[in-house]
Amino acid sequence: MSVPLNVAVIVLALSAAFFVVPLVIRAGGRLFGWSVKQSTQDRRKLLFRRVKAEQKAYGLRKSRTNSRDDDEWEQVEKSTSSITKNGVVADEDWEGVIGFFHPFCNAGGGGERVLWAAIQATQKRWPNAVCLVYSGDPFIDLDKSDILSRVSTRFNINLHPPTVVFMCLLNRRFVLSSSYPYFTLLGQSLGSLVLAYEAFTRLVPDIFIDTMGYSFTLALSKLLFPSVPTGAYVHYPTISTDMLESLRKGGQGINGGAGSGFKGFVKRWYWQLFARMYSWVGGQVDVVMVNSSWTQGHIRSLWGRHRKGRGVAAATAGDDIDVLYPPVAVEQLEKQIEVSSESKQQRKKILLYIAQFRPEKNHSMILEAFAKLLQESSSIDSTKKPKLVLIGSIRNSEDATRVYELRLLAHELKVKEQVEFVCDASWPEILKWLRQSSVGVNGMWNEHFGIGVVEYQAAGLISVVHNSGGPKMDIVVDYDGGVTGFHATTASEFAAAFTKALSLPEEETLAMRLRARASAKRFTENMFARGWLEKVEQLVEMRRTGSSRKRLGRNN
Numbered sequence: 189m190s191v192p193l194n195v196a197v198i199v200l201a202l203s204a205a206f207f208v209v210p211l212v213i214r215a216g217g218r219l220f221g222w223s224v225k226q227s228t229q230d231r232r233k234l235l236f237r238r239v240k241a242e243q244k245a246y247g248l249r250k251s252r253t254n255s256r257d258d259d260e261w262e263q264v265e266k267s268t269s270s271i272t273k274n275g276v277v278a279d280e281d282w283e284g285v286i287g288f289f290h291p292f293c294n295a296g297g298g299g300e301r302v303l304w305a306a307i308q309a310t311q312k313r314w315p316n317a318v319c320l321v322y323s324g325d326p327f328i329d330l331d332k333s334d335i336l337s338r339v340s341t342r343f344n345i346n347l348h349p350p351t352v353v354f355m356c357l358l359n360r361r362f363v364l365s366s367s368y369p370y371f372t373l374l375g376q377s378l379g380s381l382v383l384a385y386e387a388f389t390r391l392v393p394d395i396f397i398d399t400m401g402y403s404f405t406l407a408l409s410k411l412l413f414p415s416v417p418t419g420a421y422v423h424y425p426t427i428s429t430d431m432l433e434s435l436r437k438g439g440q441g442i443n444g445g446a447g448s449g450f451k452g453f454v455k456r457w458y459w460q461l462f463a464r465m466y467s468w469v470g471g472q473v474d475v476v477m478v479n480s481s482w483t484q485g486h487i488r489s490l491w492g493r494h495r496k497g498r499g500v501a502a503a504t505a506g507d508d509i510d511v512l513y514p515p516v517a518v519e520q521l522e523k524q525i526e527v528s529s530e531s532k533q534q535r536k537k538i539l540l541y542i543a544q545f546r547p548e549k550n551h552s553m554i555l556e557a558f559a560k561l562l563q564e565s566s567s568i569d570s571t572k573k574p575k576l577v578l579i580g581s582i583r584n585s586e587d588a589t590r591v592y593e594l595r596l597l598a599h600e601l602k603v604k605e606q607v608e609f610v611c612d613a614s615w616p617e618i619l620k621w622l623r624q625s626s627v628g629v630n631g632m633w634n635e636h637f638g639i640g641v642v643e644y645q646a647a648g649l650i651s652v653v654h655n656s657g658g659p660k661m662d663i664v665v666d667y668d669g670g671v672t673g674f675h676a677t678t679a680s681e682f683a684a685a686f687t688k689a690l691s692l693p694e695e696e697t698l699a700m701r702l703r704a705r706a707s708a709k710r711f712t713e714n715m716f717a718r719g720w721l722e723k724v725e726q727l728v729e730m731r732r733t734g735s736s737r738k739r740l741g742r743n744n
Contacts, residue, residue, distance in 0.1 A: 221412030287393030324360025527648030
């Protein structure tokens with residue numbers, strides 16, 4: 189049976205389009221990227237002249253001081269191999285530009301601690317490289333010293349000013365959730381492309397790293413600049429199977445139970461479509477790091493199969509997605525906060541929750557649980573009521589409004605006299621509360637990691653955390669034959685766990701505190717620095733050899 193000529197023509201045309209259109213898109217992208225890069229060459233030259241001038245002005249003051257911080261980083265440098273995965277000696281004198289895409293670099297949360305610790309490690313390893321931070325913070329036009337001073341105050345991380353450069357982005361509104369009342373995930377992801385395009389038109393980096401979760405920007409970079417190696421540090425998958433499951437009736441999270449009816453059907457279909465797009469994007473990234481086992485599992489399930497053609501065998505696709513725990517000031521906490529039978533006198537019946545004032549942090553449930561603790565616990569001495577302290581940064585007016593609403597809730601629950609809000613606390617102030625408190629709290633469902641929880645452990649607090657995510661899988665786990673804290677899900681369970689944590693016998697309390705502190709050593713700043721430098725070495729080697737399109741093989 190012969191095939192009609194018009195049908196054959198259509199089939200051939202579609203087949204040709206299937207192969208030709210992607211080639212045209214890639215070619216067009218490269219040509220446009222070349223044009224963008226050429227237009228920023230003058231700014232690049234000006235940038236290096238400015239950095240050299242600042243280096244000269246700054247002098248050798250930092251290198252002449254034999255501070256504790258320098259000693260610690262010397263240990264990191266010595267412990268980090270100068271040999272890359274393929275046996276090539278790393279170029280420690282590399283002088284390129286590493287772009288860090290972090291539109292909210294002054295938010296003051298755990299993600300920002302990762303950013304600044306990553307830049308600090310990078311500066312120590314490649315002192316001549318420029319760390320370019322693409323940020324849209326409204327006060328980024330302040331003097332650079334003011335910004336870095338805030339980093340030092342908030343995180344106790346000191347950076348070398350001359351080689352840190354901020355590139356102010358004016359279109360950050362395109363990644364704000366408030367800009368998209370509908371189809372928020374898609375809107376923010378496409379909006380990040382607008383912001384990334386603005387970043388590239390300001391200056392095209394030699395290496396491009398997303399440290400905030402805008403993975404679509406890495407795909408755009410790969411389209412426009414194939415020779416620019418890309419890296420991602422993923423704190424939280426933009427979409428996950430847990431999110432899809434939460435749409436069911438009784439699901440948890442801010443979208444819990446939102447999958448019913450026609451509207452719910454559309455939402456589920458839209459999320460599934462977005463998940464496919466997000467999966468494809470993950471296949472365009474050269475080096476992937478994730479912050480916890482929980483995040484690793486989800487990113488592997490989403491990105492793994494799309495990474496098969498990027499130097500990873502089909503049977504091991506996704507195995508190049510490694511866990512790099514965020515840096516926590518464990519050593520500092522150990523030195524500044526004593527955990528012993530003698531130090532127990534400093535502890536008060538304080539429940540401490542360190543978290544940004546965001547909806548997903550579930551402060552309201554913790555307030556409800558605290559109210560139940562006061563109402564129902566008979567084992568607590570009525571003359572010494574426990575206190576709840578909420579510490580967090582305020583990023584914008586929405587956060588300020590949220591704090592106001594939480595204060596109102598505390599008033600309605602009749603616990604306002606026992607609740608204290610501490611906003612934008614400095615590091616010394618956080619240390620003070622960690623030294624005084626007895627219980628550390630985390631109430632977020634599927635918290636990706638939980639830097640605050642590690643800080644609790646290192647400071648000797650008994651942790652009571654949500655029975656999910658990183659706190660459950662990586663942090664509050666059994667250690668040395670015993671528990672290091674408690675897990676809970678509902679307000680009633682949290683209240684019961686609070687009661688148990690506050691009423692443990694002294695010997696058992698001290699033993700748990702010491703186990704938790706020992707367990708926290710897995711999350712030190714030095715451990716993060718070693719892992720970070722190992723991954724960035726791969727990116728530098730790709731840039732040096734022009735092998736970014738096919739990632740370096742794994743030799744574990």
